[in-house]
Amino acid sequence: MKIKKSLLILLLGAVVVACSTNPFTGKQTLALVPNSEILPMAFQQYSEFLSENKVVKNTSQAQMVKNVGQKIASAAERYLSANGYAGYLKDYRWEYNLVDSKEVNAWCMPGGKIVVYTGILPITKDEAGLAAVMGHEVAHALANHGQQRMSAGQLQQLGAVAGNIALAGDAQNQQIFNTAYGLGSNLGVMLPFSRSHETEADHIGLILMAIAGYEPAAAAELWQRMQAQEQGAPPEFLSTHPASSTRIQNIKAWVPEAKAEARKFGVTTFKR
Template sequence: MKFKTIFSLAIVAAFAVACATNPFTGKRTLALVPNSQIFPMAFQQYDQFLGESKVVKGTADARMITNVGQKIAAASERYLSANGYAGYLSNYKWEYTLIDDPSVNAWAMPGGKIAFYTGILPITQGEAGVAAVMGHEVAHALANHGQQRMSAGQINQLAAVGVSVASASSENAAIYNQAYGLASNVGVILPFSRNHESEADKIGLTLMAIAGYDPIEAADLWRRMQANAGGNAPPEFLSTHPSSTTRINNITAWAADAKAEARKFGVTSFKK
């Protein structure tokens, strides 16, 4: 059997046996690396990051980050339990930390570790804006996007090995390998990341609405993000994130559905 055939069968087998289910979309997702391995590594890296950073404690802003995070996490617990995923969060260890750093940034690690930078607070402009960012970051953690990216990275590495071996005897081996690197980055990895960002936006709207925040505030947040960027973003097809315009349009279209979902949980008023 030729190498390429064996390699293809190996990839198919990996997809078949190493999948999980996204509890928000019902879609099957890559899970080559189990969360039982990922979470402890993420927790360790988060602790290391905190030890090397200027952590803000005891301020009104720090308390707001924690309070909003707890509300979003509680909303996710309600949603998951109501949709047949009780116990889904049993291995999550939520932590929300404000970092003294001028970067306009916030991020989530697998297992529920969240970091907000002080540089994003002038753009969030209060609780509802923080809830929009928090919902998005919590959604990344809940949808196991870190696990999917690690799994996709492993498959991409295997595929690169396959291209190298298959083209080893070719005079154009270097060209093939370079072309594969560009095609996989633009055609697979970047869109994969953009899909994660859009998915986190949509899930985050539902979570912030269930937590009692108006999801349309997320669109206003991204308008402020867009103004802050000043048009310096790369073209969308070369970016890991959707453009601000795409996000604003998507959020505006999804906001009503997020409110409708929240009403199922008895939420009838939404904080701006």
């Protein structure tokens, strides 16, 4: 009984103590793994990835990726400084690379390490479409979504350990618990957690692209093109991402807000 109580106290203590503040929402978020550990790993993994893949250099597309990336990074720095987070990006080492791959994807590692695959460029279509993608990916990094997912995964593992300790000596109920806990924690916690991150990144990314001078309505058009590419997408509740139709609806509703935020920084015209 003492072991069970101690484990519960440990779990509660970890959640209460290991928190950080999302600078865009003001909400407290999980931070069991500190950025002092995450960023060096991210930088190393990014370097290894570049060394193992074909990086496109000295082309108009590669230059576009760098130009758009720099504008999104500048928008983030301006927004954060204006909202009381002037030193938030001090450990960032921004880098923007185009990689030759048919994969329709882009990502940003913690610390501002960005990759765009050539396979996504026909869908992004233009600078504004690319800004929507890069703004979204940068938003994941700025909101520390990777840190939160790692922290949530650790708590999920601790919960499984706690349940098995509580049911020690009862093999049948342990098996039932493990099956139910695995399914329940994934469908009820981890997948919605991931979908909420995607929605949050859509929202933050829209604001960043608007401050960077790009038409935020272009993000909805991008997702309409993405939707046309989808084949056999799983139901939303089984997916780590919201349905494209949901994203499009959300983005259209947020466009006026994104433009209003951009006007605070003197941006009144928006490039498509």
